[in-house]
Amino acid sequence: MSATAYGLVGFISWTLILLIVMEVIRTYLVVSRRVPANGFAPDNSGLCPFMERLARAHANCIEGLPIFGGLLGVAIMTSRTALTDPLAFVLLGARLVQSVIHLVSTSQIAVSLRFTAFAVQMAIGAYWACALLS
Numbered sequence: 001m002s003a004t005a006y007g008l009v010g011f012i013s014w015t016l017i018l019l020i021v022m023e024v025i026r027t028y029l030v031v032s033r034r035v036p037a038n039g040f041a042p043d044n045s046g047l048c049p050f051m052e053r054l055a056r057a058h059a060n061c062i063e064g065l066p067i068f069g070g071l072l073g074v075a076i077m078t079s080r081t082a083l084t085d086p087l088a089f090v091l092l093g094a095r096l097v098q099s100v101i102h103l104v105s106t107s108q109i110a111v112s113l114r115f116t117a118f119a120v121q122m123a124i125g126a127y128w129a130c131a132l133l134s
Helices: 003-031 051-075 081-102 108-133
Strands: none
Touching: 003 051, 003 081, 051 081, 051 108, 081 108
C-alpha cells in the first residue's frame, strides 16, 4: 500500500478508535446505572469534561474525514498518490496531535497548539487540492 492509503486508513482508524473509546465509556455508564441508555446528548454535555472533549475530538475527525480523506481517496482513485504520499503521514500525525491535545487540555496554549495542528492539515489539504486539480 502507498503512504496515501496508509494515511487514509490511519485517519479512519483513529476516528474509529475515538468512537470505540467513547462507546466503551458510555456502556460503562449505562451498565453502572449512572446514566440511562437514552440519557446521552450527541456532544456528551452533562458528563465529565473529558467526555465532552472526546465527543468534540471525534466530531472533528468526522468533519475532516470527507475533506482530507476525500483528497487522499481521489489521489488513490486517479493513481496520483505521488502527489499525496510525501505528506500523508504528516497529515495523519497532525490529526493525531490535534485530537490528543483536544483530549488532554483546553488551556490557552493547548488550544493554540491544537489550532496549529489543524492549520497544518488545512495547508496540506489546500496544497493537495491544487495539485490534484492541475
